Amino acid sequence: MSLDVQALRAQFPILEQQVDGKPLVYLDNAATTQKPQAVIDAIMAFYTQCNANVHRGAHHLSDESTRRYEKARDSVASFINAGTREEVIWTSGTTEAINIVANGLAQKLNAGDEVVATELEHHANLVTWQQACEKAGATLKIAPIFDSGELDVDAFESLLTENTKLVAFPHVSNALGTVNPIGELTRLAKKVGAWVLVDGAQGIAHGGVDVQSIGCDFYAFSGHKLFGPTGIGVLWGKKDVLEDWPVWQVGGEMISDVTYQSATWGALPNRLEAGTPNIAGAIGLGAAVEWFRALNTDDVQAHEQQLLAAATERAQALDGMRIIGTAPDKVGVLSFMLGGAHPADVGFILDRQGVAIRTGDNCAQPLMKRFGIPGTARASFSIYNTLEEVDMLFSALKKAKMMLA
Amino acid sequence: MQIPSSEEIIDDLAFFDDWEQRYQYIIDLGKGIPGLSEDQRTPDRLVKGCQSNVWLISETKDGKIVFDVDSDAVIVQGLLALVLAAYNDKSPKQILDFDINGYFEALDLERHITPTRGNGLRAIVAKIQEQARQAIH
Numbered sequence: 119m120s121l122d123v124q125a126l127r128a129q130f131p132i133l134e135q136q137v138d139g140k141p142l143v144y145l146d147n148a149a150t151t152q153k154p155q156a157v158i159d160a161i162m163a164f165y166t167q168c169n170a171n172v173h174r175g176a177h178h179l180s181d182e183s184t185r186r187y188e189k190a191r192d193s194v195a196s197f198i199n200a201g202t203r204e205e206v207i208w209t210s211g212t213t214e215a216i217n218i219v220a221n222g223l224a225q226k227l228n229a230g231d232e233v234v235a236t237e238l239e240h241h242a243n244l245v246t247w248q249q250a251c252e253k254a255g256a257t258l259k260i261a262p263i264f265d266s267g268e269l270d271v272d273a274f275e276s277l278l279t280e281n282t283k284l285v286a287f288p289h290v291s292n293a294l295g296t297v298n299p300i301g302e303l304t305r306l307a308k309k310v311g312a313w314v315l316v317d318g319a320q321g322i323a324h325g326g327v328d329v330q331s332i333g334c335d336f337y338a339f340s341g342h343k344l345f346g347p348t349g350i351g352v353l354w355g356k357k358d359v360l361e362d363w364p365v366w367q368v369g370g371e372m373i374s375d376v377t378y379q380s381a382t383w384g385a386l387p388n389r390l391e392a393g394t395p396n397i398a399g400a401i402g403l404g405a406a407v408e409w410f411r412a413l414n415t416d417d418v419q420a421h422e423q424q425l426l427a428a429a430t431e432r433a434q435a436l437d438g439m440r441i442i443g444t445a446p447d448k449v450g451v452l453s454f455m456l457g458g459a460h461p462a463d464v465g466f467i468l469d470r471q472g473v474a475i476r477t478g479d480n481c482a483q484p485l486m487k488r489f490g491i492p493g494t495a496r497a498s499f500s501i502y503n504t505l506e507e508v509d510m511l512f513s514a515l516k517k518a519k520m521m522l523a
Numbered sequence: 524m525q526i527p528s529s530e531e532i533i534d535d536l537a538f539f540d541d542w543e544q545r546y547q548y549i550i551d552l553g554k555g556i557p558g559l560s561e562d563q564r565t566p567d568r569l570v571k572g573c574q575s576n577v578w579l580i581s582e583t584k585d586g587k588i589v590f591d592v593d594s595d596a597v598i599v600q601g602l603l604a605l606v607l608a609a610y611n612d613k614s615p616k617q618i619l620d621f622d623i624n625g626y627f628e629a630l631d632l633e634r635h636i637t638p639t640r641g642n643g644l645r646a647i648v649a650k651i652q653e654q655a656r657q658a659i660h
Contacts, residue, residue: 138542459597460575460595460596460597461574462574462575462596462598462599463596463597463598463599465574466598467546467598470542470546477574478574492576492595493574517543521543521546521547521550522550522597
């Protein structure tokens with residue numbers, strides 16, 4: 119069975135619109151994905167039927183709100199194969215999830231300790247560790263990549279020592295689309311006893327994430343890149359690690375007992391979730407997870423690979439186009455330079471033709487510097503994109519090339 | 524190429540009926556301004572946009588402010604030429620009196636001057652206006 123893309127597209131009302139009189143071709147999915155009607159309905163239903171604060175109220179609405187909210191946690195736990203539901207911590211997104219871990223790490227690190235990340239990092243999975251290391255007097259080491267954008271696993275391994283306390287890497291590079299061998303990297307990091315955090319922001323929407331089989335300690339992702347709403351994300355962590363992790367923000371339901379002078383913390387997951395949570399966001403993400411799980415993962419991945427192959431072939435045939443990121447294992451991301459044109463100009467002329475892409479440093483300035491470029495233009499595909507849209511991208515690029523020559 | 528006046532630009536752009544011609548005209552305008560040398564593109568003159576960078580130098584001559592600008596993106600460079608047409612070699616009072624939002628609306632280019640666009644254009648306009656204010660005080 120292959121994916122019925124037209125039926126899938128029909129579930130995304132936003133994709134029907136026109137931009138400047140031209141059909142919208144949305145190819146900025148690595149920045150955020152669009153939302154299916156099922157997700158929009160779940161959020162709407164929450165606000166029209168059962169809006170109330172969770173876990174507190176002595177009334178019907180609060181019971182119903184809590185039920186939907188915690189059911190969403192179950193959906194996520196089952197989707198990523200968490201050991202227990204308490205391992206799923208709601209956050210505002212990947213960035214906050216990584217900050218929770220980095221904040222705790224800063225308290226656990228000592229001078230002389232080391233943290234290892236990679237050249238592929240998004241700023242959120244780099245600056246966080248810089249800050250943690252700086253506070254503790256620890257050292258941040260960066261594992262290099264090859265010119266293809268593939269991680270140099272041998273070099274990565276050689277950076278690991280008995281002083282390595284935490285290793286962080288992206289599941290998938292946001293700027294290049296490289297898929298990292300996260301199971302293997304985790305196994306290597308575990309040999310030296312380090313904690314492992316996988317930045318799953320770009321990995322989660324391609325299906326097949328099983329946190330127990332990866333073997334990592336933390337896996338972080340955002341709801342809005344998985345067809346869910348913005349402002350909600352997940353920090354998954356191993357229960358025994360999270361139970362002992364320093365609390366992040368304090369206040370609200372994360373507290374167990376309080377006197378005027380002191381407080382003790384509640385149990386997981388609440389101990390890492392201060393304040394009234396993003397209830398509607400969690401419910402929306404739960405709906406997104408259920409919607410996505412109903413698709414066949416093999417079909418999803420095959421469709422995305424088909425789009426990537428078509429786009430890559432067209433790119434290689436277009437004179438002056440340079441693909442940035444040519445690792446053998448990639449998701450549907452095409453980062454490129456078009457001749458000597460500035461990516462911002464390319465993005466602008468594409469926008470005038472209804473084609474939405476990302477341009478700029480991709481929140482990965484050191485990585486762009488490594489390639490000697492100010493940034494890239496980036497087209498990123500999702501399950502609702504079509505081969506016709508790949509054609510439209512390249513027609514639009516030809517025009518851009520002509521105008522910017 | 525001499526940069527036309529802001530009135531001439533409004534007339535010229537009204538003449539084109541498709542977006543490609545309009546932007547080709549804007550790109551060509553940008554090519555007509557001299558830009559800055561590598562040495563002149565210093566960090567203190569940089570106005571950083573999220574997607575492209577702009578550099579600005581200003582100098583007061585005979586009560587008027589003269590600007591030199593440059594961008595690493597050609598469409599932004601063209602938009603800067605439009606800004607210069609309005610502001611260059613004008614007195615501080617003329618600069619502050621000029622209705623820049625109305626100008627971009629008349630050009631049907633207001634989308635470029637909105638805060639959501641990370642091209643540094645709005646920041647450049649704010650900087651020019653700030654320099655005019657300082658020159659008056």
